[in-house]
Amino acid sequence: MRRLIINGTLVDEAGEYREDLLIEEGVIRARGTSLMAPGCEVIDAAGCYVMPGGIDAHTHFNIDVGIARSCDDFYSGTRAAACGGTTTIIDHMGFGPAGCNLHHQLALYHEYAGGQAVIDYGFHGVVQHVDDAILHEMASMVEAGVSSFKLYLTYQYKLGDTDVLRALTRLKEVGALTAVHPENDAAIAERRAALLAAGHTAPYYHALSRPLECEAEAIGRMINLARLAGDAPLYIVHLSNGLGLDYLKLARRQGQPVWVETCPQYLLLDEACYFRENGLDYLLSPPLRPRSELDKLWVGVTAGDIDTLATDHCSFSHAQRLALSRGDFSRCPNGLPGVENRLPLLFSEGVMTGRITPSRFVALTSANPARLFGLWPRKGSLSLGADADLVVIDPRGEQLIEHQHLHDNADYSPYEGMHCRGLLRLTLSRGEVVAREGEFVGRRGAGRFLARDPFNAALAPVAGSSQQRGAR
Ligand code: DUC
Ligand code: ZN
Ligand code: ZN
Ligand code: ZN
Numbered sequence: 001m002r003r004l005i006i007n008g009t010l011v012d013e014a015g016e017y018r019e020d021l022l023i024e025e026g027v028i029r030a031r032g033t034s035l036m037a038p039g040c041e042v043i044d045a046a047g048c049y050v051m052p053g054g055i056d057a058h059t060h061f062n063i064d065v066g067i068a069r070s071c072d073d074f075y076s077g078t079r080a081a082a083c084g085g086t087t088t089i090i091d092h093m094g095f096g097p098a099g100c101n102l103h104h105q106l107a108l109y110h111e112y113a114g115g116q117a118v119i120d121y122g123f124h125g126v127v128q129h130v131d132d133a134i135l136h137e138m139a140s141m142v143e144a145g146v147s148s149f150k151l152y153l154t155y156q157y158k159l160g161d162t163d164v165l166r167a168l169t170r171l172k173e174v175g176a177l178t179a180v181h182p183e184n185d186a187a188i189a190e191r192r193a194a195l196l197a198a199g200h201t202a203p204y205y206h207a208l209s210r211p212l213e214c215e216a217e218a219i220g221r222m223i224n225l226a227r228l229a230g231d232a233p234l235y236i237v238h239l240s241n242g243l244g245l246d247y248l249k250l251a252r253r254q255g256q257p258v259w260v261e262t263c264p265q266y267l268l269l270d271e272a273c274y275f276r277e278n279g280l281d282y283l284l285s286p287p288l289r290p291r292s293e294l295d296k297l298w299v300g301v302t303a304g305d306i307d308t309l310a311t312d313h314c315s316f317s318h319a320q321r322l323a324l325s326r327g328d329f330s331r332c333p334n335g336l337p338g339v340e341n342r343l344p345l346l347f348s349e350g351v352m353t354g355r356i357t358p359s360r361f362v363a364l365t366s367a368n369p370a371r372l373f374g375l376w377p378r379k380g381s382l383s384l385g386a387d388a389d390l391v392v393i394d395p396r397g398e399q400l401i402e403h404q405h406l407h408d409n410a411d412y413s414p415y416e417g418m419h420c421r422g423l424l425r426l427t428l429s430r431g432e433v434v435a436r437e438g439e440f441v442g443r444r445g446a447g448r449f450l451a452r453d454p455f456n457a458a459l460a461p462v463a464g465s466s467q468q469r470g471a472r
Pocket of ligand 3: 059060312
């Protein structure tokens with residue numbers, strides 16, 4: 001099937017182009033004018049932007065967190081992603097049974113996603129303990145297309161400094177990028193115990209139990225451990241505060257290879273949400289912050305100090321939260337849904353407000369994750385031969401976020417009632433239309449596993465540049 005997209009404005013990380021785009025056999029075959037060929041299906045994108053489909057490099061579908069399993073699996077999660085303009089997700093695998101190896105989790109996740117995902121997908125490994133066998137296995141995981149791994153500094157399988165150093169050193173050696181969930185577990189445990197002992201169990205105390213210093217301290221520690229590991233490349237997930245960003249900027253000024261992700265919830269929601277009637281629905285870690293932190297993150301987004309926008313989609317329904325927490329924040333599973341809202345929210349609050357250009361939008365939502373996670377230029381670009389993963393956005397349209405119109409399995413949206421300027425008209429995955437005007441028209445199981453390339457620093461985004469690559 002050949003498809004020709006006409007009359008639109010193509011946008012990639014480097015600029016905007018008044019060109020048509022020809023799709024053949026799922027890839028971008030040509031760009032320019034006068035591309036009409038016999039048997040071509042024409043898509044008229046007049047007045048719209050035609051961009052690389054979104055890459056959400058941080059989801060947790062079907063994750064078992066011990067006390068609960070998230071309510072979205074790889075079908076409902078990727079269906080929602082597709083309807084929100086995302087054409088690739090990279091899922092952070094959950095913890096397996098104590099002592100299990102890396103390939104155990106990979107095999108399990110292939111079972112979860114195979115035949116279910118509606119868009120292409122990859123996996124980040126998770127390091128839940130460190131020993132010689134695990135360090136040895138890392139090389140064959142990279143060969144199997146898993147070229148990034150997450151370490152946790154909090155939660156049940158948190159790693160201590162020795163294990164972090166060993167993991168960072170080995171992951172660099174085998175060509176993998178180390179991602180980290182940075183929070184100081186000891187400080188959190190101490191504060192949480194004191195709050196609970198004083199009878200403070202309401203949702204807001206979740207935020208008080210893990211203030212931004214817990215996160216910033218762990219970011220600083222990870223930066224220094226990565227330097228000690230021979231400048232191991234480091235990716236900070238879900239940044240929620242300005243102090244952590246300052247530490248990152250300092251490290252970069254010293255030439256360290258570090259990158260950082262934030263999420264829509266940290267740009268748009270603040271800790272006041274914990275005082276709402278449904279405050280439980282906003283429990284996640286790191287928690288929502290004071291409003292002043294949101295402004296600092298927006299500065300980072302605009303200035304180019306923040307590299308990627310992901311969702312950390314980890315959905316537990318209101319019903320699950322209520323049943324498990326029984327009035328105590330510390331018993332509530334953590335995480336927010338949002339995989340369908342990432343592009344509409346950033347387009348509205350970033351592009352339509354003039355905070356970022358359409359090209360910077362592409363960099364944050366698609367090109368930079370592709371560059372960091374071994375998918376460039378097949379994903380995240382509009383180059384010839386790239387997968388025809390595309391999103392068509394109409395800046396003249398509007399969208400009201402209401403959970404009843406979303407496609408995940410949660411029973412609420414943290415963004416309920418928000419107006420987004422800009423309307424997603426179409427999402428294409430390898431040339432096939434998978435969502436049209438917010439409705440899913442794709443197919444269960446159409447998504448393919450992406451064996452990602454090893455980490456390549458030469459392809460990584462140029463940090464701190466609000467302009468395009470090479471501008472610094
Ligand atoms: N934080 C969450 O809130 N949920 C999933 C995992 C995480 O780090
Ligand atoms: Zn995390
Ligand atoms: Zn996460
Ligand atoms: Zn729903």
